[in-house]
Amino acid sequence: MAEPILEVRDLTFSYEGFSTPVFRDISFSVSPGDIFVILGANGAGKSTLLNCMTGILTQYRGEILLHGRPLRQIPIRERALMMGYVPQVAVPTFNYTVRDYVVMGRAPHIGLLGTPSEEEYARADAAIREMGIEKLSSKLVTRISGGERQQVQIARVLTQGANLIILDEPTNHLDFGNQLKILDIIKSLSEQGLAIILTTHMPDHAILLDGRIGILDHTGHMTAGALRDVLTESALKQLYDTDLRLLHIDELGRDICVAVGRRKAP
């Protein structure tokens, strides 16, 4: 197995002034080509976990190692060269063109007083081509759809040149077609050798991505492992506190997760 890019060891985090930790003793690692999907109920601490990994929260116990080095000791700019982050789709406050927005991914390669050169723009254009969104290039980021904006954000993280990409609920607020499109993109990025960590509310997305899973439960424990070991009917029932079935569809050759729905009164 290849050398892990990110290693999380016994990670425990509690907010200042709170005695109960949000989560405790979380351990997992991702290597090149891995997809690690984090499932968790609302408020289970998924965002807090991502914020620890991206370096926004630093008051954690345990260790986060990026390429074998403790995350806290890596300077911000160097960290950005190794790890890219795609936030949830939101409308930006200011209006930049897609091309000017994507080129911001080159920031860790440009000095404090610098502005992007033609060469940096060439890399941005390459990422825009890779996403197949050339038509959007000169449009304003506030004037494109949510699905398009997510592709633009992924193009931006690609220009950053990091080999680990963390995505926060990348399929949120997208229509059905766009959700699958984003999953396809994530899959192909991992096939190119990038390591991917993402959070989602959709068990089906975890099944489609066919990577490794971490289920963060209400007590702050995470069960991490291979898809078929971790993503079981009973685990999902408990996680979402609802009646559901994990059914195998022969035609597709995979499982799907469906809610049982409200039963008629007898």
Added chain:
Amino acid sequence: MSHRTKRWMLAGFAVVLVFVFLICLCVGRFYVPPLQTARILFNCLAEGIFHAPLEVTWNDSMESIILNVRFPRLLAAVLVGAGLSVSGAAYQGVFKNPLVSPDLLGVSAGATVGASLAILLGCASTLIQLSALAGGFLAVFITVSIPKLFRNNSSTMLVLAGIIIAGFMSSLQSLMKYIADPEVELSSIVFWTMGSLASIKMTDVLMVAPAMLAAFVAVIAMRWRVNLLSLGESEALSLGVHVSRVRGLLILCSTVLTACSVCMCGTIGWIGLVIPHFSRLIIGEDNRYMIPASVLLGASFMVIVDTFARNLTGSEIPLSIITGVLGTPVFIWLLKMQKVRVQ
């Protein structure tokens, strides 16, 4: 609009500034023809640098009015207009909010308190300026210290601290107005808070110009970083931006620019809000072009406003009155153009 077009537009704004500056030098109760004005200015250069003075086609009073009265005054107007506009532009990017002005962290309120205190103590004008400068810096220093006290690094906390300090400072200001002698001190405090360049001298300009120029250069050099900060703290951080450091540098520069402006001419409202929006409407929201555009358009606007201030009536009109009267309709028009997104 391509980057190339935007660069040409900036060059155009620079030409507009030079043109407006020269026209306003000529205008006044004592009219000096443009050609003479240009010759007087050019003569300074020719005499000072090349030791080859031009043939004198003007009289002494023309030279004195242009060089000793109008030139320093318009130079101050350029610095103040550009300084307040660029501070507003930088703050709007840093705080991710298109509706903030350079007074956000309490710099103007602090400077006003400093100036009022010096007026109450009967200080000379230089001391009033220095006291204003100190008051402005002190207010921002307290503001940026409050989030550190709570170990909370968010910009919301900083904005809240700014509101608190500005509120405190304005109460101190009211106290000083209350105890001031209404005949002399109160009127000069009130006049000071409305802004004027009437008594500006070249020495006043030279006192603050170096610090302001350094701050201009720094903000313009960091203008692409303002784009990155405008994405929000966590996103900027993930792009490798040392958010607290860059934000701190920009706040320092904006404070220098605003405090120096206020110490030269008192407080002037609206310009720091209206000019960045106007620039955005014309050249787009990319700070790489918007910030230089704010410098140039803010300077031109202030030069025009000051020319109105000294020529509209027999006596000087305070600058804030004119910027407010001109600025608010412009802002309504900007809202109508839907370039200011209010949700």
